[in-house]
Amino acid sequence: MAYKAIIAGASGLIGSNLLNILLEAAEYSEVLVLVRKELPLKHKKLVQLVINFDDLDKFADTITGHAIFSCLGTTKSQAPDKEQYRKIDYAYPLQLAQLAKQNGVKQFHVVTAIGADKNSPVFYTKLKGELEDALLRLGLETLHIYQPSMLMGERERSHWLENLATGLFKIIDPLLICGLKKYRSIKGSTVAYAMFKKSLESATGTFIYTSDKIHTN
Structure with a gap:
């Protein structure tokens, strides 16, 4: 049986890799x-x-098929207005999930972030945590949540801070062992393949996967 997939955020780092994988699958x-x-x-x-x-x-x-993959996300430089940021990172993925449940879509896959926590004092991780909490309360048949750490890979647009972070993680990654492995950087293509x-x-x-679990799947 061949499936139908839906991707939101197919132009981003993870979404573009996922699109290529699914087209060849x-x-x-x-x-x-x-x-x-x-x-x-x-x-x-x-x-x-x-x-x-x-x-x-x-x-x-x-909004029908076997699986919906939400790879939506933005940055402060792309969406400096917090309300617009919230729409992209919270409202749109949640609405997709609601439509998935309404239409009987079997699986919903969503990319959030390491440290997602609705009680976080940090806007970004708080927003991701609020999204996860709302999705959990929907009661979806199958929900896969991916919480990557620093994402590596070629981006359509990159910021100097991202380039700096990429260099730092190449040094830091080998030092993150045992319980800290989940904070290691991960390739966008690795998340997409998982x-x-x-x-x-x-x-x-x-099901919830941090970077270390994504690497092993």
Whole structure:
């Protein structure tokens, strides 16, 4: 049986890697991407739906299939307004999950971040924690939550701080051992491949993976 997948955030580091994997995977016959602008990519399996995520409800009938992968996320430089940031990192993924449940989608996969905690004093990790908490309360049939640490890989747009962090983690990673392994940096392509592999499993319930667990799956 060939599956249909939906990706939100297919232009980002993890989403773009995941898209390439799914397009080449025999297990998937259709990959629908929800995008704000069309991707410069053609493939017989690829369906692109250009939307305004504020109008996601208008496209509810298309949110069907085996698995939804939410790779949505932004940065302060891209969305300096906190309300817009909250929309992208919280409201849109949650609405996707609600539509997934409404339409009987088997699996929902979402990328959050290491340290996600709704009680965190840090805006970013607090927001990710609030999203996880809201998703858990939805009662989805199968929920996979990926909590990567520093993401490595070629980005469409990179900031000097990200480049600095990349260099620092190359030094720090070998020092993070035992319980600290979950804080090691991880390639976006590694996260994407783990998402693909987990989507082929039939287990139901809620599963949470930090970077060290993503590496071993």
